[in-house]
Amino acid sequence: MDAADDVNLDLAAGAEAQSSGPGETGELELVQRAKAGDVGAFSELINRYERRILRLAKRITQNEEDAEDVLQDAFLKAYENLDRFQGNSKFYTWLVRIAVNEALMKLRKRKSDRTLPLDEPMETGEETVQREIAVWEGNPEQKYSQEELHNILEDAIQSLAPSYRTVFVLRDVEELSTEETAAALDLSIPAVKSRLLRARLQLREKLTRLFKKQPEDMLAYL
Amino acid sequence: MLTCKDFLRELNDYLDKCCDPSVRAEIEKHLNDCPNCFVVADTTKKTVNVYKGMEAQPLSDKLKSKLMGVIEAKMRGCKKA
Numbered sequence: 001m002d003a004a005d006d007v008n009l010d011l012a013a014g015a016e017a018q019s020s021g022p023g024e025t026g027e028l029e030l031v032q033r034a035k036a037g038d039v040g041a042f043s044e045l046i047n048r049y050e051r052r053i054l055r056l057a058k059r060i061t062q063n064e065e066d067a068e069d070v071l072q073d074a075f076l077k078a079y080e081n082l083d084r085f086q087g088n089s090k091f092y093t094w095l096v097r098i099a100v101n102e103a104l105m106k107l108r109k110r111k112s113d114r115t116l117p118l119d120e121p122m123e124t125g126e127e128t129v130q131r132e133i134a135v136w137e138g139n140p141e142q143k144y145s146q147e148e149l150h151n152i153l154e155d156a157i158q159s160l161a162p163s164y165r166t167v168f169v170l171r172d173v174e175e176l177s178t179e180e181t182a183a184a185l186d187l188s189i190p191a192v193k194s195r196l197l198r199a200r201l202q203l204r205e206k207l208t209r210l211f212k213k214q215p216e217d218m219l220a221y222l
Numbered sequence: 223m224l225t226c227k228d229f230l231r232e233l234n235d236y237l238d239k240c241c242d243p244s245v246r247a248e249i250e251k252h253l254n255d256c257p258n259c260f261v262v263a264d265t266t267k268k269t270v271n272v273y274k275g276m277e278a279q280p281l282s283d284k285l286k287s288k289l290m291g292v293i294e295a296k297m298r299g300c301k302k303a
Contacts, residue, residue, distance in 0.1 A: 039297045046293065050286070051278035068285060072292055079296060133258045136265055140272055153276060172270050197234050204262070204269040 027091050035082050042082075046075055049092055052174065053099050059169045060103035062158055063110070070106060074099035089180075096174055097184045100166070104185075107162060132205050134212035143211070156206040160199055167192055168199035224252040229259045237267055 027048075033041035050071065057070035077098050078085075085094050140149055157165060170181040171192070182192045224232075229252050235241035236249050253260045281289070 039294065042293070042297065043290065046289070050281055050289065054281060054285075055278040068288075071285075072289055075289065075293055076296055079293065131258075131262070133261050134265075135261055136268060140268075141275065149272075150276065153273060157273070168273075173273055173276070175274075193234055197230075200234070200237075200266050200269060201230075201262075203273075204266045207269055207272070208265055 028087055031082065031085060031087065031091050034079075042079060045091065049095060050075075052092075053095065056096065056099055056169060056174060057103050059157060059173075060100065060162070060166050061106045061110075063106070066106040066110070067103075070099055070102045073102045077102070093176060093180055096170070096176065097180075100170065100184045104166075131201075132208045132212070134208055136208065136211040137213040140207075140211050152207070152210060156203055159206065160202060164195050164199035164202065167195040168203070171196050172200070224248045226252075226256060226259055229253075229256070230262075233263065233266060236263065237270065 027045070030041045030045050034045065053074055054067060054071045057067035057074075058064065061067050061070060074095065078095050081098075085091065137143065140152075144152065157168070160168065166185060167181060167187075170176045170184060171178065176184065178189055178192050178196075181187075182189050185192070187195075229249060232241055232245060232249055236246065241249070253263055
């Protein structure tokens with residue numbers, strides 16, 4: 001493991017304490033048992049989070065093969081470093097940070113990626129966001145099949161620049177806090193906020209084009 | 223008085239319910255008066271919610287078996303050591 005990994009894992013292990021819900025005690029118990037060498041306990045942690053880690057990895061890397069490598073490497077690294085997880089944060093948050101680090105390394109290594117790298121300063125002027133102002137027609141979950149909606153949402157998210165996409169996925173899909181997202185991506189809090197706003201507005205714009213209510217008088221031209 | 227530009231700047235905190243109560247009240251007043259900003263707030267909120275509602279797809283049997291094979295081999299290795 002290199003120095004960057006060490007920093008990432010230390011940051012993750014030192015994350016701020018969070019309140020634990022009913023499921024959290026079970027998670028910590030599983031971690032304790034896994035630390036003591038219980039293979040079944042770590043397998044249970046994998047079962048709980050494998051889908052979300054794979055989805056996160058796919059969204060960051062935009063590559064199926066890379067995402068599968070990230071999934072495997074993240075769990076391996078988590079297992080190897082379990083002793084450094086002190087239980088001050090949720091295990092899932094710690095695991096996400098490891099997975100994000102792995103996924104970003106894949107993304108940086110891939111020379112074919114021509115979009116903005118995550119650490120490149122970017123324009124944040126609101127005027128660059130075109131605004132489509134239209135109410136949505138009903139509820140997209142009812143209007144489209146699950147598969148259609150899944151494809152629409154994935155296409156929209158994949159069209160974002162990696163720097164926006166990753167922040168959006170961590171904040172709004174994986175529900176990390178602004179502080180956790182900033183630590184995971186090594187960004188300042190204002191940068192996370194600014195990128196999240198632009199990601200949300202760009203996605204809103206893209207989805208509005210598909211979900212907007214058509215004016216009734218359009219029927220006159222049919 | 224809050225402008226449309228001010229509203230956009232506060233939109234994240236408004237949606238995340240973490241802005242000051244006085245700012246929130248100003249935003250809500252603005253949303254009552256400005257139909258465009260009302261639509262932007264409403265559709266941005268729906269955008270976030272539609273993504274939150276997405277279920278992650280299960281792993282294929284092949285991938286699951288590969289993942290568990292690698293992890294279990296690692297665990298056995300660590301135990302022996």
